[in-house]
Amino acid sequence: MNLSQLYYFSKLSELEHFSKAAKELYITQPSLSHAIKSLETELGVQLFEREGRRMRLTPFGKEFATYVKRGLREIDKGVERAQEFNGKLGGTVNIGAVLTVQGDYLPPLFHDFSENYGKEVKLNMFQGFSIPLVEGLENDKYDVVFAAAREQKPNLCYVHVLSHELVLVVNKDNPLAQRDSISISELSGCELHTYRLGTPIGEEVNDLLAEHNLAAKHDCEDEVSLGGIVSARPDEMALATFTIGLKAFSHLRFLRVKEAPQDFHPIYLIYKRDAYRSCAAERFIQFTQDWVAPKDAIPRTDNLEAGV
Template identity: 35%
Template sequence: MNLNQLRYFACIGRLENYTQAAQELHVSQPSLTNAIHRLEGELQLTLFVKQGRNIVLTDTGSQLLKVVQKSLRILDDGVAAVIAENSQQPITIRVGCIPTVIGTYLPKILHQFEQEHTRQVSFELHSVTTERIQAGLAAKTFDLGIAAVDGRKPGYLYHPLLKQPFIVIVAPDHLLAKRHQLQLTDLLGQQVLTYTPELLIGQKVQRTLKRQGVADKLDLTAAYPDEISIAGMVQASSAVGLVADTLYLEAFNLVKIPVAAPEDLRVIYAMYQADNPQHEYLRQLFHLFSQQEK
């Protein structure tokens, strides 16, 4: 049994999916399968069982996963603390950020922070989905996450950065294009395109529509992964899009109309685990975020 086997097991156990684990760990799927089979053979335990095309942890596997996750967390935190205390090299803070923010709001602030901490801190940026950010924070492959979240988890610190309101997008020649504001009920009779419920933002749309009493009344197609795909379809058709107001929409010839919804569609947070070894630098970064808002 070696450290790689334990890291592979921790990732596969968390995801219960070899393909996703192989992508996250940047190794081949056969390598992961062989590593787990060797681990099971060495321990003489069955850690996973097949369930259709998927795998699930056994009760024994779930018990071992908790032990391995705790042990790896202690090891990684200890190593990072020793390196941070003794290294003359800049500390690298790994940031997972959703694409709509990584090229606009974030770089200026991170550059300013690097200038204020010359030769102390550098940032490694990754443009990924909210789901990948949350998984990376949990696995400690990211130190800082910039993403939209619906709820706050214990053990994490959060700072709200941006709010993206509900809007409707239509083609310039659409009947609604001259409206200055819309109610969700104004969308009755329209073909409405929005995000797939597989995404957090898609789930937020569904909850809002239900609370407003229009979920079962709209001609709704909730099948799209982002604003780009929705905007492309709206620009080429008579459909309307129900989306968050993001930078992606600027590339399209569309009219944006505010929606009288009781809440913002998406709130972007900076977040990190409270026990992160770089807590002090991350705390200072949160303070800089606050200064930018004044």
């Protein structure tokens, strides 16, 4: 077997889909299929089994994958160490992130990191919701994730990097649109939409509502969905975090919720506590912890009047 076969196997074991893996590897699907079949023939065992349109690892394939990924990480770290001797840092950092940090917070962070460590480090970004992102981190799909966390797990490290503010979202034709804040007790009897229960933000909003004996429809996944409902139904309102997802709606207005602190919904940089990481991933974690975000990297309602 050769190193390319092992890289191909590792990527296919991660994506479990031939065409997607071939695309990310920049090879043809037949070339990937041939490499995997050759590897299986040499090992004398089946590594994958087809399940519909996807490929699933066999029990031996799962065990083999743990050794292959560990070995490839060691090789990658050796390459990175060699590059460091030449004054260069290379490698790849796989980053999972919720949508709400991708338009404001992450772009300047990535820019400043590249300015400090050069363009040789490739920052791969993957979008998802908080719970699946953390699960992916635990399964070594990502090196780090930026996500919310209702409960913190002992095997993971959590670094608070920013918080999102809770707002009442109203249509511009709603009489409340002339105000800049509201008390949650004033929402009694109103038709309110918010995030689904079972998600960190959904549970946080539900806790706040429960304190005031109020209820809402927990029927949306994100700010875009909530903004769309209020946009289409002027008499209805939503409780949502003030993020980039709401910026697409020019005819919505956002009121501060007086009982909710400005740091209502925290977002963390999360990484595994005792896992092996490449030099590039270690540098990225340290850089992020030390980095000071510019003012406009975190949306705030108090910036609306200033035109930010």
